[in-house]
Amino acid sequence: MGIGARFGRNFDRLLDCLALVGCALIMFQVISVSFEVIVRYFFGFSFGWVTSLNEWSLVFLTFLGVAWLQREGGHTNDDSIMQKFPAPVRVMARAAAWGLALLTTAVLTWYGAKVAWQNYVNESYDFFKIREVPLFYIYAVIPFGSLLWLIQLLRSMRREVHDNRAGARHDTTDV
Amino acid sequence: EEIVLKALTYAPPSKVEDSMAVFKAWIDKVNAKGEGKLRVEILGGPEVFGVGDQVNAVSKGLADITLTFTAHTALVPEVDTLGLSGITVAEERENGYLALLDEAHSKINLKVIGRAATQSGFFIFSKEPIESLADFEGMKIRSHSGYDGFFRKLNANPIGMNISEIYGGLERGIVTAAPYNIFAYDLGLHEVTDYMLADPFWYSHTTVTLMNRKKFDSLPAELQAVLIDAQIEIEAEMADIVAKMAEEERKRLAEAGMTFTNLPPEEAEQFRQMATESRFEVLEEILGADRVAEIKALIVRQ
Amino acid sequence: MEWYVAFLLLIGTFFFLVLLGVPVVFAFFGVNIIYLGYFMGEAGFELLIDSVYGSLSVFVLLPITLFILMGEVLFRTGIAMKMINTLDTWMGAIPGRLSLLAIGSGTLLATLSGASIGTTAMLIRTLTPAMQERGYSKSLSIGPLLGSGGLAIMIPPSALGVILAVIASVSVGKLLIAIILPGILLALSYVVYVVLASRFDPSAAPAYSSERVAISERLMLTAKYILPLSIIIFLVIGVVFLGVATPTEAAALGTAGAFGLAACYGRLTWSVTIEALMSTLRISVMVLAILAASKAFTQLLAYTGATQQLIGWATELPISPIWVIVMMHLITLFLGGPIGGIPLIMMTVPIFLPVVTALGYDPIWFCVAMLINVELAQITPPFGILLYVAKGILQDTTMGEITRAAVPIIVCNLIVLALLIAIPALSLWLPAQMLQ
Numbered sequence: 001m002g003i004g005a006r007f008g009r010n011f012d013r014l015l016d017c018l019a020l021v022g023c024a025l026i027m028f029q030v031i032s033v034s035f036e037v038i039v040r041y042f043f044g045f046s047f048g049w050v051t052s053l054n055e056w057s058l059v060f061l062t063f064l065g066v067a068w069l070q071r072e073g074g075h076t077n078d079d080s081i082m083q084k085f086p087a088p089v090r091v092m093a094r095a096a097a098w099g100l101a102l103l104t105t106a107v108l109t110w111y112g113a114k115v116a117w118q119n120y121v122n123e124s125y126d127f128f129k130i131r132e133v134p135l136f137y138i139y140a141v142i143p144f145g146s147l148l149w150l151i152q153l154l155r156s157m158r159r160e161v162h163d164n165r166a167g168a169r170h171d172t173t174d175v
Numbered sequence: 176e177e178i179v180l181k182a183l184t185y186a187p188p189s190k191v192e193d194s195m196a197v198f199k200a201w202i203d204k205v206n207a208k209g210e211g212k213l214r215v216e217i218l219g220g221p222e223v224f225g226v227g228d229q230v231n232a233v234s235k236g237l238a239d240i241t242l243t244f245t246a247h248t249a250l251v252p253e254v255d256t257l258g259l260s261g262i263t264v265a266e267e268r269e270n271g272y273l274a275l276l277d278e279a280h281s282k283i284n285l286k287v288i289g290r291a292a293t294q295s296g297f298f299i300f301s302k303e304p305i306e307s308l309a310d311f312e313g314m315k316i317r318s319h320s321g322y323d324g325f326f327r328k329l330n331a332n333p334i335g336m337n338i339s340e341i342y343g344g345l346e347r348g349i350v351t352a353a354p355y356n357i358f359a360y361d362l363g364l365h366e367v368t369d370y371m372l373a374d375p376f377w378y379s380h381t382t383v384t385l386m387n388r389k390k391f392d393s394l395p396a397e398l399q400a401v402l403i404d405a406q407i408e409i410e411a412e413m414a415d416i417v418a419k420m421a422e423e424e425r426k427r428l429a430e431a432g433m434t435f436t437n438l439p440p441e442e443a444e445q446f447r448q449m450a451t452e453s454r455f456e457v458l459e460e461i462l463g464a465d466r467v468a469e470i471k472a473l474i475v476r477q
Numbered sequence: 478m479e480w481y482v483a484f485l486l487l488i489g490t491f492f493f494l495v496l497l498g499v500p501v502v503f504a505f506f507g508v509n510i511i512y513l514g515y516f517m518g519e520a521g522f523e524l525l526i527d528s529v530y531g532s533l534s535v536f537v538l539l540p541i542t543l544f545i546l547m548g549e550v551l552f553r554t555g556i557a558m559k560m561i562n563t564l565d566t567w568m569g570a571i572p573g574r575l576s577l578l579a580i581g582s583g584t585l586l587a588t589l590s591g592a593s594i595g596t597t598a599m600l601i602r603t604l605t606p607a608m609q610e611r612g613y614s615k616s617l618s619i620g621p622l623l624g625s626g627g628l629a630i631m632i633p634p635s636a637l638g639v640i641l642a643v644i645a646s647v648s649v650g651k652l653l654i655a656i657i658l659p660g661i662l663l664a665l666s667y668v669v670y671v672v673l674a675s676r677f678d679p680s681a682a683p684a685y686s687s688e689r690v691a692i693s694e695r696l697m698l699t700a701k702y703i704l705p706l707s708i709i710i711f712l713v714i715g716v717v718f719l720g721v722a723t724p725t726e727a728a729a730l731g732t733a734g735a736f737g738l739a740a741c742y743g744r745l746t747w748s749v750t751i752e753a754l755m756s757t758l759r760i761s762v763m764v765l766a767i768l769a770a771s772k773a774f775t776q777l778l779a780y781t782g783a784t785q786q787l788i789g790w791a792t793e794l795p796i797s798p799i800w801v802i803v804m805m806h807l808i809t810l811f812l813g814g815p816i817g818g819i820p821l822i823m824m825t826v827p828i829f830l831p832v833v834t835a836l837g838y839d840p841i842w843f844c845v846a847m848l849i850n851v852e853l854a855q856i857t858p859p860f861g862i863l864l865y866v867a868k869g870i871l872q873d874t875t876m877g878e879i880t881r882a883a884v885p886i887i888v889c890n891l892i893v894l895a896l897l898i899a900i901p902a903l904s905l906w907l908p909a910q911m912l913q
């Protein structure tokens with residue numbers, strides 16, 4: 001097996017694992033919030049951390065899931081208009097879509113890393129949430145997830161180019 | 176050519192609140208003194224940059240000025256003492272407290288213009304009357320990490336809750352009390368609570384006007400003076416503006432059925448001190464005892 | 478740059494990209510990045526990251542994942558199907574029986590599901606074969622299904638309703654309560670349509686006698702499959718009324734309840750749980766990514782000053798304010814097809830709502846009509862996601878037939894929409910009772 005194929009297989013495995021983490025976060029939301037309500041109702045006691053952790057879980061599950069969703073072709077688009085245009089126009093539209101996708105993920109990765117680093121250096125925390133938790137821990141998932149997203153886009157692009165050469169009809173839901 | 180400074184506000188620009196009124200009055204003064212050379216314009220509120228990001232935006236030069244509160248305390252912990260001051264705004268300017276804040280903000284490229292409100296602070300709105308400190312015992316009160324320490328000291332039961340959920344939380348009885356400034360009518364607190372404890376805590380208020388430091392330094396001295404002079408003028412009028420607005424708001428709340436209660440005098444003093452001390456204690460861990468002592472010496476009235 | 482130039486450039490580029498087939502999330506982010514560089518410079522990219530963090534780490538967004546998961550659990554464990562079958566045993570040999578069953582099921586499912594696409598797909602897949610077998614016309618089979626599925630967002634729980642409330646900064650609880658009456662009204666209008674249609678053209682819905690189920694059996698099935706659903710309804714709505722939990726927390730309770738119910742029926746397996754979670758993750762990530770992107774977009778729009786100027790301009794238009802509102806609804810309906818519910822709400826509401834308030838209208842009133850309108854946009858040609866869903870499932874039906882079947886339902890929606898706009902009490906009375 002070549003290096004490329006081995007990388008691809010491990011990368012797929014990584015995305016699957018992260019998706020499972022995302023699922024676990026959703027279960028955490030169900031359980032922690034229900035638990036908070038029950039404890040508050042019966043014992044009149046509130047955990048200070050339930051709200052903040054659940055808010056952060058939304059950031060985490062989004063960025064742990066974007067690359068996986070990209071692979072699954074789940075980022076919604078509407079190409080019903082483009083279908084009516086001739087092939088050369090469609091190819092240009094596809095190129096624009098790929099370009100914007102790469103630009104977006106590159107900016108999110110680079111500036112995500114920069115801002116996460118700033119938060120690390122400044123020892124920032126979120127005034128409105130749990131102040132003991134460094135904001136860096138939360139921000140770090142943004143460049144991490146975006147980098148995976150970028151890599152997955154490159155993989156999908158490569159496959160599309162390959163498929164086009166092979167004359168196969170490409171799957172337009174990929175980007 | 177006229178220089179236009181773009182300003183952000185922590186609340187929507189249309190919001191009726193003491194700090195917003197003072198800030199707008201300051202802008203009017205600047206624009207009058209600026210005489211076509213300098214003008215401040217409100218760009219918008221949280222719809223432009225989230226409240227937590229406005230200081231960042233001004234620090235990085237995306238806007239020039241922000242009317243904000245202590246949300247950036249992670250970057251400048253000293254700002255957390257704004258609400259704890261026991262002296263007048265003029266005294267703060269004279270004795271070096273303001274300069275200390277300004278110096279602390281310089282590391283994130285911000286210039287402190289000055290306060291936007293004073294002598295108002297936070298009140299506790301509740302479903303049951305609060306007439307003694309014992310009434311706080313076990314009270315389910317809306318909180319966040321900034322209030323937690325104080326409310327625990329009162330033996331209350333702080334419940335973490337988003338600002339957007341305060342109304343619903345009170346309405347449905349998930350909490351029975353919530354701290355807020357006196358301008359609570361817009362939020363509808365009079366619909367879901369019946370009492371307001373009229374003894375404020377952190378009564379020096381926590382709002383402040385900040386400016387991008389590079390931008391400030393780049394202005395010619397006469398225009399810098401326009402900004403500062405306007406601030407000094409507004410500081411002299413501030414207490415009256417705030418008192419007048421608070422009085423009107425109080426009337427509005429009373430007409431809506433709100434009853435105002437007070438603590439016995441000695442408990443009221445204890446209440447104020449607990450609020451102040453609980454903040455200073457947290458700050459000692461962050462800033463160190465020496466720095467806190469330095470600030471205390473300036474702003475705690477002996 | 479003049480505000481209207483900035484406005485038209487930003488909005489224009491966005492729509493151009495969407496029509497180009499660019500995924501919505503990249504269209505939003507892409508426009509942002511292109512213009513951020515121009516309006517703000519490099520620091521703008523750093524604030525973009527702050528904005529992404531800020532728009533996602535919001536507690537009241539939690540029901541998006543929770544409501545979707547609740548629906549997934551009930552569908553995938555087959556509980557929803559059992560419910561429809563039980564409802565079926567109560568229907569006599571009345572005209573339009575299966576169409577009415579479709580509406581009844583849609584309404585019941587609406588109280589359990591937060592998203593409309595899932596409900597519609599499930600109803601179409603289950604009920605159309607039976608209808609075609611009985612010789613129902615396309616209009617009376619597909620039409621009510623298209624409409625009933627969409628009820629999912631008009632009767633709480635409603636993930637779209639939560640998003641709308643968050644974006645509009647109105648009370649989530651109030652909005653969820655406010656949509657109940659309009660949702661029921663909508664279901665009733667469908668019933669009226671089916672009854673009238675099968676009166677005038679009995680061949681469109683041939684009557685037939687179904688296997689009679691003994692009354693004791695029916696009662697038993699009802700006790701087993703319909704009554705327990707009241708537990709979930711109680712967990713989602715009742716606890717909010719009783720002051721036990723906020724609407725956000727109630728979404729978690731309802732989901733926990735759905736899991737509990739599935740376990741009681743002995744249908745909760747690992748594989749079903751994982752499937753439900755994966756499907757929930759899929760939709761949630763898609764929605765949340767778009768949400769972050771669109772929030773950054775509207776902030777940029779505000780930064781250019783276009784939002785404020787537009788509000789000023791719209792409030793000073795020399796026409797009666799109600800026509801401004803009607804215009805907003807027309808724009809929503811027009812754009813709702815190609816853009817889809819969530820991004821559409823995120824695009825338009827931050828621009829519309831300040832105008833609505835400035836004109837002196839109640840935001841809840843506007844939001845309720847907005848929600849029904851967004852649902853309507855999903856079944857109006859030329860673009861309508863639910864029309865595509867129907868086409869995807871019913872391979873041998875043409876798009877034209879599906880569209881024609883949708884027309885009477887569209888008319889029902891328009892009538893209810895007009896009523897809601899004309900009679901504010903329809904949307905405002907019930908939430909006002911909450912205060913008593």
Ligand code: NA
Pocket residue numbers: 586587588589590591592628629630631632633634635
């Ligand atoms: Na629903």
Ligand code: NA
Pocket residue numbers: 810813814815853854855856857858859860861
């Ligand atoms: Na449409």
